[in-house]
Every structure is written in structure tokens, then in C-alpha cells.
Amino acid sequence: MINSLKITLSLLLPLWFLISFQTKSMAVKNINHKIVLKHPGEDIPVEVTLVEVQDSDGLPIAYFTDVESVICLEQVCKIVSVRIYWNNIGVYQKYELENGATLEKYEDDLFDPEDYKKLHTILANIDSPYKEVYLDEILTVVDEHTEDIDAVSGATALELDEKDTVPGAALTCFTLWHWVNGDIVSIIKNKTGESVSNKQLQQFLVDENETYFYIAIAELQKRKNYSKEFIDTIIKRGLKDDFLLRTAFNYLKGASVENYLYAAETLFFKGSREQKLTTTRSLINTDYKVSKGYLNNFSTQFSKLDYQEVSLLLELMQDKNPNSKVVIENVLPLLSGDFIIARRAYWFLNNETLTTKQEREIKCFYKKHKDKL
Amino acid sequence: MERRKFIRNIAGTAITTSLLPLASCKSINGNVTEINVSNDLIEDEQWHQLGTGKKVKNPLRKKTKSYDVVVIGAGMAGIPAAVASARNGAKTVLINDRPCLGGNASSEIRVTVNGVAHLKPNNLPERETGIIEEFLLENRAKNQQESYPVWDHVLYDFVTREPNLTVMLNTQAIDAEMNGNKIVSACCWQLTTETEFIIKAPIFIDCSGDGLMAAKAGALYRTGREGKAEFNETYAPDKPDGWQMGASILMQAKDMGRPMPYEPPSFVIKYDEEKSTKRKIKQFIDGFWWVELGDDFDIVDVQEENRHKLMGYLHGVWDHVKNSGKYPESANYALDWVGSLPGRRESRRFIGDYILSERDLVEHKHFEDAIGFGGWSLDEHNPGGIENLNDPPSFFHYKFKEIYQVPFRTLYSVNIENLMFAGRNVSQTHIALSSTRIQGTCALMGQAVGTAAAICVEKNVLPRDIVQTHIKELQEQLMRDDVYIPKVAANDPKDLAKKASTIFGSSTRSGDVKNLINGISRDIDGKINHWQSEEDLPAKVQLEWEAPVSISKIEIKCDSNLKKNIMMLKQPSRKNHITTIPPELLKRLDVEARVQGNWVKVCSQEKNITRLIKFKFDQIEATAIRINMFDTYGVKTVKLFEIRCYND
Structure with a gap:
């Protein structure tokens, strides 16, 4: 396998990189990170050097690394070094080859100019079909016209739309797509955060x-x-x-x-519905001790809330602020509003310690709506 | 139109014939001559029973049974047909001529249970749901070792535990008793008990593939390939001919970890790879589907001759793999299993009120009577099979980007009033068959006819009446039972969930909780129809009604990741395939109902293994229900597609 994959570092490479790098004028510092990556075509994790490019403020502005163009199992492939660029949040930007280097298809065919553009499009597509295939599915594609599937075996040979692949170079597409869109993306995000x-x-x-x-x-x-x-x-x-x-x-x-x-x-x-719901859920689940006064304040909002918000807030009150006079007073007016909300308020109040007057109010509600409770 | 009129005219004069020597199964108007009758004088004392000391007649075993629905053939079409019929209230019998259930998928044949296994362009499946989903998931739970004999028993358990269903194995339906254009009974021979069974019923479903009973009943059928002109089919031959795609014998090989010799048997037929076009020998684990023989006239007539030759060809290919020197990587491989029973792709195609054809599939024709879907490629195998090495083994004419509909009118006989079909023997052209023959598609047909049969029994109507007056009811029941019908949204008036005043859930990661009552229970056509919780489990969904409703059933469709295949493959797994219970599947949940203001737990499930989770409980009067979801098989959030509530 590709234990032999050696990642070469930019320091030894020709100047082609620096000439072409769009942000070269801003780049003041390159930091090398030795990282270990899993590639679905590799049996074991591979060590690569990820280069972080920082501007004069120490802000990471880009990353790049060099990888081999193709995973080669039979030692007969032409391998060239490909440099891949990402921005500082791991979004693929472009790839480059060494001066004069070319990519190759199956059976010694060379990439056409259009193939290079298509490869870029494929690598930029985070939902490429290459995300969903295994290496052995790629390897069975010797001649796309002979790869068939049959109902009996269920063998799923790789068949891709022409727009999704460079015909004859599926292995290259697969190899590079997984370098571009694999674990390295989250590593880049982490490195950016750290820097x-x-x-x-x-x-x-x-x-x-x-x-x-x-x-x-x-x-x-x-x-x-x-x-x-x-x-x-x-x-x-x-x-x-x-x-x-x-x-x-x-x-x-x-x-x-x-x-x-x-x-x-x-x-x-200050928030709208989603903020209210998320906050209430958080308060229900928090281990922090929350005072009655703090929660009582929330109950002033009942009349402005919809059913789900009311229901969740009552759940909070039932759990962490039972029998609060302030809450009860704020809930009682709900009995005369929208019925679904009123019913929820009734059941809440039914389990609270009420004054005689309040008891009368909920009994009145019961009499009026007993068929719908 | 002219052609169908012609068929109907013929149908009116169809006469039942009996080709088999089982004289007692002639038409009920004909003479009955019993089988196993001896004319010797000793017949009265033929059997000396040493246990009793008596000498008695050789027993003549003959039994008559009555059911609501008879399903013949227990393959991937027949099992869903029988289970659907039984679950929908019809007393059903499932008759299978082999000792194992599963038909082509059984351990005797081992054809992979493909369905819509890979649509273009991403090679992702659009998996069939409903009954086939249920037993494929169960197989993942109970047969993690992927043993074919164990799979047989998973299926056996699945059907025999069904309360309203009787299963008869080693029993072949070989004739039909008729009353005009209706089948009165199926005449069956049970090999192991030497018993003749007369099985009476108002509705019959032939899922046997070859359809012997249906043919004996006089159901019209055709074989061979239509010419281009008849149905305007691009991939049909210019002129009609008699070719029927062949049957295959499969094998499985095993890496023994040491060199394994191989000597072919005497019946081997040499395989010449040099003369062969596009037949891959890349892996040795799951055999070679192109070891295949068909026929250009009467494929049933030559099945035994073909079987013998196929066994020879199979060993010929393996001999080539092992001993030609071209595949040194096969050195450690040995045959672990070889089939003796060919898996059949094509024989009779019975004529229905509609004949499905290529244009219907590739143009995605919308049918008002759609009951399911397909989407395998137009995978037409070459004329000649392995005896025609010049052509590729299949032409793979057309590959689908989206699924197509299958109409109910292809699933019942144009001339036998109470006869339905499911599987490869339905009403379609040879080219349409090249796609619909896939077992997942056949299973959806099976569930449709089984469900239709139960409606026929309940309403005392015939299959054709279903199309005319009960098609919505059939579609609604199928969708309730988790069959997906393309471009059709469920709208069951009995579903109380749709009448809820409000529905809400825990915070949402994707989709919308209102999707749970939108009638579409999978993400499809670029649209999300699910709700997924945002936070790690547990999560809740609540439905609330303005006034109390009577509820006794709650039905939930959860996520089983329909974008992964789950059938056994016999070869290394693919990325679009999963070998375990899907990690997305909801495992532990309970349901509470609010009764008189108090939340009461009404049902729970600790180890769910189905996509459609059905709860049934004593009727309650509730103003709300709350589904509490605690665990999946690995994913930290939960995704649902549908919630229904009933009191039926």
C-alpha cells in the first residue's frame, strides 16, 4: 500500500508554489505541522506535513500539503506530487502540480486541459460520489465498459456520471478527494483555533x-x-x-x-421563540441552583408565549419552582385565553397549592370545559 | 388498445386444462379419478403394520382446507404477500414447494436480495420499506454471521409466528379447480407427507415465479421478447422472438489460508475465457452470475437439462480459476458451497389489465393505481447465456436516476377473476421485466397483492374492483404499513395524528416536526420529510388535541437509513452497504398519554428492530401523547419520519 507515500515539504520544492500562491504578499510565516491522517485507501495512518501560512498578525490565512497523486497498488502507476490548498477553515481552494508535471489516466493516457478543471470541481464538491465508495470499488474499474452489475451478485462496481469523475482517472480522483475532504479539514480548524x-x-x-x-x-x-x-x-x-x-x-x-x-x-x-425554548430547556437541565426569584421573573412572560413555550416553561416551574405565588398569579390569566394553553395552565394549577379564590377559579374552568379535559 | 381488447375477448373463452396426471384435480365439472389406487387383490392388506399387527390398505392421504387467501410461492414476493394478507385480517395460507423459505434468496439458491440498490449518479440505494425492510432488519439483528441457513430460519420464524397465517412447506400447487373464470381451489401435493391438499379460497395469489397453478387455471400468459413496435421499446429486438433470460447456479468460495487443490467432477464443461466477452473473474467469493442458461422456446421444459449443464459450466469456470494458472491469487480458495438449484430470472409473464413496458419505466409514467416502485437498471441478459460468449452477459441498457412506479393493474389476471400475481411473473414486457425482476421490487408487489387480497375478502370484491373502487384504500393501507409510493402522499382519514391541534418536539437539528404528519415517510425528490432532534438523546415529540380522542394504536416510522443497502452480499461490504442494524434505528422508546391531566405510560419498547414501530394498547381517552425516545443503535440523535394514531 501507500506506506511509501512520502509527503515532501515545500522548502525543497521549486519556486512554483510561491509564485502562484495568491496570498503570498500577506504570508509572512509558514509553520509546519507533522500530522497523522487516515485515508480510506490506506491500511495504516500516514504522516504528512501540513503547512500553516500566517499573516503578519499571526492569523492563519491558508494551509497546504503535498501528497502523491494516486494510491498505487501494483507499482505501475505514474505518481506525481500534488500540492493542495485550503483556506483557514479547511475549505479546499485549489491544487497545483510541479512545473511540467502531468496527471495520467488509465493505460498511459494523459489528462486533457479540461480534465484538470474537472478534477478541481470534483475536489471542491464535498458531496462528491467519491465520498460514498471504497477503494476496491475503484480498483475494479479497469475498463468502464466492462463493469457491470447484476441482480444476482449485487456487486456494485463503480459507475459514475461523467460530470462526477475524470473518466479513466477514478483512482486519482478518489485519492485526491479523500486527501482534500478527509480528516485534515477538522485538523485545519483546530490549528486555526489554536493559532x-x-x-x-x-x-x-x-x-x-x-x-x-x-x-x-x-x-x-x-x-x-x-x-x-x-x-x-x-x-x-x-x-x-x-x-x-x-x-x-x-x-x-x-x-x-x-x-x-x-x-x-x-x-x-430579548430573544424570540427559539431563544426562549432553548433557554428554558437549558434551565430545566442545568445543575446550577436557580433561585425562585430568578424563575418568578420568567413567569411574567406567560401571556406572550405560544403553547409549546408555555408548556415548557410550566414544566420548568413545576420542576424547579413549585407553589410559587408569583408564578400562580401569572398563570391564572391563561385560563381565559386560548383553550389549549388554558388547559395546560389548568393542569399545572391543579397540582399547585392554591388559595380558596384560586381554587374557585380552576373549578369554574373545570365545570366549563370538563368534556375537553 | 386493440391488443388489450383482443386479450379480453380471448379471456372470455379461456378453458381450464390439466396437463398433470393428478386426475382428482380436473375441473370440478370433470371426472375425478383418485391417485395412488392399486388394482391388485392384495390392496386391502398391502401395509402390514407391525405395531398394531394389522394389515391394511396403503393410505390415500387427501385433505381439503379452506382459507380466505392462498399465496403460492414463498420467495421475496410471496412472503410479503402472505404476511400482508394475514395482518390485514384474511385467514391466509402460504404454500411453498421447497423446504426452505426465500425462493431465489433462500440458502438453496442464494441470490442477493437486491432492490433499488444504486441509483445514478451517486450509486446510493432507495431502499424498499414495508415487510421486506422488516425481515431484512431482523436478519441483521439475528443473523450477524450472515449464514444463509440461518437466514432461512429467520424467514421461517417471521412467517410462522404470524397468527393468521398457515405455512405449508414441501408443497407444490400443481393444478386448479375452476368454476368458470374463477379458481375454486388449488390442488397441491405435499411431498413429505404424500398428501394431496385441496386448498379452497375466494382469492388466490401466484408468487411462484413459473406460475404453474396460474397457468393450469387458464390464466393468459406470454413468454419471449416483444418486438420494438409493440410497446415502442428502444431496447427490445426489432422482431419478437422466444428468448427468455436464463437461470443461474451460484457458488461461494472460502479462503482456507493454505493452498487448496481442486479437481473438477466428471460433468464439468470447459470454460474458454479467451472467447468470452466481459465476464469478470475478479473475486472468488460469491460465484459468477453469468453462469446462466435460458431458452428460446419453453424454458420450463428444459429446466432439468439446463440445471445439469449449469452445474457443469459452474465447475468449468471454477476449474479455469483454479487450474488455468491465470488466477494464482485463487490458490487458497476452495468451494465452500455450490448450488444445485438454478435461480430463475424469467419464464411466464401473465397478462393483466395493463402490461408494464420500457417507456413506463424510463419516462416515469404516473399511474393512479401505483402501489410501489422499482429502479434497478434495465438489466437484460444476453440471448444464449454462457453458451453465447460473444455477447456480454448483460446489456445494462439503461440506468435509473430516480425510481419508477409499478401499477396494481399489472398484478392481477386479465381473464381469471380471483387470481393475482407478484414477482417476475406479473404483467409486463420482457424489457420491463429486466428491471422489475429484482427481489426488492417483487417484495413491494407482494405486499400490494396481499393487502389487496385482504380488502377483496373484507369487501367481497375481486381484484379488478380494487382498481375501480378501492384503490385509494389500498394505497393508504400500503403507506400505513410503510410502503413508499412515489409521488403519492398518505392522507388516511382515520389517522388521528393529522387532526392534532399542535405537534412539537425537542429542539430540531434538521427537518420539521410538522413533517411527521405530512404523509411522506422518507426524504426523497430533494425534499426533507423528517424531523431530527438536535440535542443528544433523550428526545420527545408531543401531539395535542383540543378535545380528548380515543386512541388504541400508535404507529411511528423512524430512521433506518434508506441510503444504505442491508441485504447479505456474500462479498466484502460496500460503502453504500451496512452489515449491522443501522446505527440510526430507534432502539428504546416509550409513549405516554395524557389522561385526565396526568401522563400515563401506555407502551414501551426496549429493543426495537423495525423501522415501522407499532404499538397497540387498551383504548384510552387522551388529550395528548408524548413519545419519549432514549436510544438508537449508535447515533446520538433521533430521526423520525411519521407518527400516526388510530382507534381501529
Whole structure:
């Protein structure tokens, strides 16, 4: 197998790389990382050198590594070194060959100019069919016209649309696609997180591309940095993009109880439906001790909530703030509103300790709606 | 239109004939001559019973049984047909001529249970659901070693535990008693008990492949290849001919870890690889599907002759692998299993009210009576099989990018009123068969006819009436039972979930909880129809009604990853294939109902192994139900496709 795959380092390579590298003027420092990667075509993990390119502020701006163009099992393939480039969040950018080098197809055919472009498109497609095939499926493609499937055997020989492959170069496509889109992507994200300053992490938290947010959160957790400044930024982002709330709360639950409760309260009161639901769920599950006064405050919002929000908030109150006079007072008006909400409020109140007047109110509700309870 | 009219006219005059020497199975209007009758004087004392000391007649074993539905053939079409019929309330019998269940998929033949196993361009499957999904998942749970004999028993367990279903093995349906254009009974011979069975029923389903009983009943059929013109088929030959795709004998080899010699038997037929076109010998584990022989006239007539030759050809190929010197990598391989029973691809195709053809498939024609789908390629094998090495073994004319519909009108006889079919013997052209013959597709046909049979019994109607007056009911029941019908959304008026005032769940990772009542229970056509929880399990989904509803059944469709094949492959797994219970499958859950304001647990499942989870309990009056999901088989979140509630 490709134990023989040797990753060559940029230092010894010709200048072609530096000439072509788009961000060369910004690049001030290259940092080499020895990393170990699994490739689905390899029996054992392979060590490669990943080069991190930083700008003058120490911000990673790109990564690259050199790999062999094809996994070669029979030692008859032509192998050339291919340099692959990613941006600082692991998104593939381009590939380059050494000067004069060419890629080869099956049976000594060379890549056409169009094939090089198509290879780039294939590598950039994170959902390429190559994601879903094994090496042995590739290896059976000796001649695409002889590869058949039959109902009896169920043998799934690789058959791809022409747009998804370079005909005659499936093994090259497979090899490079998995280098480009494999484990290295998450390694790049980690390296970027590790390299940036706290100031840069602040920028990541507000970047429109949510990948930066995820990188920043993971890094802040590693650094155990739960400063108010970061928490405020995360709250702001969570109010804007509710799909980031789960990640945000994963971080917030590591903060101090004061900061956690501050964040929860802000997200609940300033946020819309998703923020309210996510916050309530978090409060139900939190191990922090939450005061009655803090929870009572939440009950002032009942009249503004929909059924699911009411139901979840009542679950929270039932669990962590039972028999609160403030909550009961805030729930009672729900009995005269939307019926589904009213019924949920009734069952909540039915298990609470009520005053005689309150008892009368819920009995009245029962009499009126007993057929629908 | 002209052609179908012609067929109907013929149908009106069809006469039942009996070709077999089982005289008692002639038409009920004919003379009955009993079998096993001796005319010697000693006949009264032929059998000396040493146990009793008596000398008695040789017993004449003959039994008459009555059922609602008779299903003949227990392959991948027959099993779903019988189980669907039984589960939908019809007293059903499943009759199989072999000792093992599974037909071509059984341990006797070992054809891979393919379905829509790889659509273009990504080679991902669109797996069949319903009953076939149920037993394939069960096989993953109970037969992790992938033993074919154990698979036989998984199937045996699956059908014999069904309360409304009787299973008869080693029993062949060899004739039919008729009353006009209706079958009155199937005449069967049970080999092991030397017993003749007369099986009466109002509805018969022939899933036997060759369809002997249906043929004896007088059902019209055709064999051979249609010419291009008849159905405007691109891949049909210019002129019609008699060719029927062949049967194959399979083998399995095993790496013994040391050199293994091989000596061919005397009946070997030499294989000449030099003269062979596109026949791969790349791996030695699961045999060679192209060891195949068909016929250009009457394939049934030559099956035994072909079987002998196929055994010879099989050993010829293996002799070539082992002893030609061209495959040194085969040195440690030895034959671990060789088939003696060919798996058949084609023989009779019975005529229905509609004949499915190539254009219907490749143009994705929409049928109002659609009951299932297919999507295997137009995989037409060459005329001549292994005796025609010049042509490739299959032409693989056309590969599908999306699934096509199969209509119900192809599944019942045009001239025998109470006869249905499922499997390779349904109403279709040779080219359409080249795709629909795949067992997963056949299984969907089976579930459709089984379900239709139960409706026929319940309503006292005939299969043709289903199309005219009950097709929506059939489709709704199939979809409730987890059959997917392309481009059709379920809308069962009895489903109480659709009447819920509100539905909500734990936080959402993808999809929408409202998708659980949208009637489409898989992600398809580029649309998401699921709800997936965001947080790690446990997760909840709740439905709420404005007034209490009576509920006694809750049915949930969860995720089993339909983009992976789960059948046994006999060869190394592929990336689009899984050899375990899918890690996405919901394993542990319970259901609570809110009764009088209190949550009451009504049912639970600790080790679910089905995609369609059905709970049945004593009727309750509830204003809400809550499904609590705790574990899958590996994935940390849960994905659902449908929730239904009933009180029926």
C-alpha cells in the first residue's frame, strides 16, 4: 500500500508554489505541522506535513500539503506530487502540480486541459460520489465498459456520471478527494483555533460564516475562557442566529453560575421563540441552583408565549419552582385565553397549592370545559 | 388498445386444462379419478403394520382446507404477500414447494436480495420499506454471521409466528379447480407427507415465479421478447422472438489460508475465457452470475437439462480459476458451497389489465393505481447465456436516476377473476421485466397483492374492483404499513395524528416536526420529510388535541437509513452497504398519554428492530401523547419520519 507515500515539504520544492500562491504578499510565516491522517485507501495512518501560512498578525490565512497523486497498488502507476490548498477553515481552494508535471489516466493516457478543471470541481464538491465508495470499488474499474452489475451478485462496481469523475482517472480522483475532504479539514480548524489570539477569536464569533463561530467556541472551551466580553458577544450572536444556540449553550454551561444565568435571562427576554425554548430547556437541565426569584421573573412572560413555550416553561416551574405565588398569579390569566394553553395552565394549577379564590377559579374552568379535559 | 381488447375477448373463452396426471384435480365439472389406487387383490392388506399387527390398505392421504387467501410461492414476493394478507385480517395460507423459505434468496439458491440498490449518479440505494425492510432488519439483528441457513430460519420464524397465517412447506400447487373464470381451489401435493391438499379460497395469489397453478387455471400468459413496435421499446429486438433470460447456479468460495487443490467432477464443461466477452473473474467469493442458461422456446421444459449443464459450466469456470494458472491469487480458495438449484430470472409473464413496458419505466409514467416502485437498471441478459460468449452477459441498457412506479393493474389476471400475481411473473414486457425482476421490487408487489387480497375478502370484491373502487384504500393501507409510493402522499382519514391541534418536539437539528404528519415517510425528490432532534438523546415529540380522542394504536416510522443497502452480499461490504442494524434505528422508546391531566405510560419498547414501530394498547381517552425516545443503535440523535394514531 501507500506506506511509501512520502509527503515532501515545500522548502525543497521549486519556486512554483510561491509564485502562484495568491496570498503570498500577506504570508509572512509558514509553520509546519507533522500530522497523522487516515485515508480510506490506506491500511495504516500516514504522516504528512501540513503547512500553516500566517499573516503578519499571526492569523492563519491558508494551509497546504503535498501528497502523491494516486494510491498505487501494483507499482505501475505514474505518481506525481500534488500540492493542495485550503483556506483557514479547511475549505479546499485549489491544487497545483510541479512545473511540467502531468496527471495520467488509465493505460498511459494523459489528462486533457479540461480534465484538470474537472478534477478541481470534483475536489471542491464535498458531496462528491467519491465520498460514498471504497477503494476496491475503484480498483475494479479497469475498463468502464466492462463493469457491470447484476441482480444476482449485487456487486456494485463503480459507475459514475461523467460530470462526477475524470473518466479513466477514478483512482486519482478518489485519492485526491479523500486527501482534500478527509480528516485534515477538522485538523485545519483546530490549528486555526489554536493559532489565533483572543482578539481574533472575537472576530470569529461575529463572522458571517458560522464555521468561524464553531471554531471560536471550541477554542474558548479549550482555553476555559468565559470572560464577560466573550459571553456578551456570544449572546448577541445567539440572538441573531438561533441555529447557533445549541453550540452557544454548550459553551455557556461552562461559565460561572452568575454568567450562565445572566446569559439565559438575556437570551430569554430579548430573544424570540427559539431563544426562549432553548433557554428554558437549558434551565430545566442545568445543575446550577436557580433561585425562585430568578424563575418568578420568567413567569411574567406567560401571556406572550405560544403553547409549546408555555408548556415548557410550566414544566420548568413545576420542576424547579413549585407553589410559587408569583408564578400562580401569572398563570391564572391563561385560563381565559386560548383553550389549549388554558388547559395546560389548568393542569399545572391543579397540582399547585392554591388559595380558596384560586381554587374557585380552576373549578369554574373545570365545570366549563370538563368534556375537553 | 386493440391488443388489450383482443386479450379480453380471448379471456372470455379461456378453458381450464390439466396437463398433470393428478386426475382428482380436473375441473370440478370433470371426472375425478383418485391417485395412488392399486388394482391388485392384495390392496386391502398391502401395509402390514407391525405395531398394531394389522394389515391394511396403503393410505390415500387427501385433505381439503379452506382459507380466505392462498399465496403460492414463498420467495421475496410471496412472503410479503402472505404476511400482508394475514395482518390485514384474511385467514391466509402460504404454500411453498421447497423446504426452505426465500425462493431465489433462500440458502438453496442464494441470490442477493437486491432492490433499488444504486441509483445514478451517486450509486446510493432507495431502499424498499414495508415487510421486506422488516425481515431484512431482523436478519441483521439475528443473523450477524450472515449464514444463509440461518437466514432461512429467520424467514421461517417471521412467517410462522404470524397468527393468521398457515405455512405449508414441501408443497407444490400443481393444478386448479375452476368454476368458470374463477379458481375454486388449488390442488397441491405435499411431498413429505404424500398428501394431496385441496386448498379452497375466494382469492388466490401466484408468487411462484413459473406460475404453474396460474397457468393450469387458464390464466393468459406470454413468454419471449416483444418486438420494438409493440410497446415502442428502444431496447427490445426489432422482431419478437422466444428468448427468455436464463437461470443461474451460484457458488461461494472460502479462503482456507493454505493452498487448496481442486479437481473438477466428471460433468464439468470447459470454460474458454479467451472467447468470452466481459465476464469478470475478479473475486472468488460469491460465484459468477453469468453462469446462466435460458431458452428460446419453453424454458420450463428444459429446466432439468439446463440445471445439469449449469452445474457443469459452474465447475468449468471454477476449474479455469483454479487450474488455468491465470488466477494464482485463487490458490487458497476452495468451494465452500455450490448450488444445485438454478435461480430463475424469467419464464411466464401473465397478462393483466395493463402490461408494464420500457417507456413506463424510463419516462416515469404516473399511474393512479401505483402501489410501489422499482429502479434497478434495465438489466437484460444476453440471448444464449454462457453458451453465447460473444455477447456480454448483460446489456445494462439503461440506468435509473430516480425510481419508477409499478401499477396494481399489472398484478392481477386479465381473464381469471380471483387470481393475482407478484414477482417476475406479473404483467409486463420482457424489457420491463429486466428491471422489475429484482427481489426488492417483487417484495413491494407482494405486499400490494396481499393487502389487496385482504380488502377483496373484507369487501367481497375481486381484484379488478380494487382498481375501480378501492384503490385509494389500498394505497393508504400500503403507506400505513410503510410502503413508499412515489409521488403519492398518505392522507388516511382515520389517522388521528393529522387532526392534532399542535405537534412539537425537542429542539430540531434538521427537518420539521410538522413533517411527521405530512404523509411522506422518507426524504426523497430533494425534499426533507423528517424531523431530527438536535440535542443528544433523550428526545420527545408531543401531539395535542383540543378535545380528548380515543386512541388504541400508535404507529411511528423512524430512521433506518434508506441510503444504505442491508441485504447479505456474500462479498466484502460496500460503502453504500451496512452489515449491522443501522446505527440510526430507534432502539428504546416509550409513549405516554395524557389522561385526565396526568401522563400515563401506555407502551414501551426496549429493543426495537423495525423501522415501522407499532404499538397497540387498551383504548384510552387522551388529550395528548408524548413519545419519549432514549436510544438508537449508535447515533446520538433521533430521526423520525411519521407518527400516526388510530382507534381501529
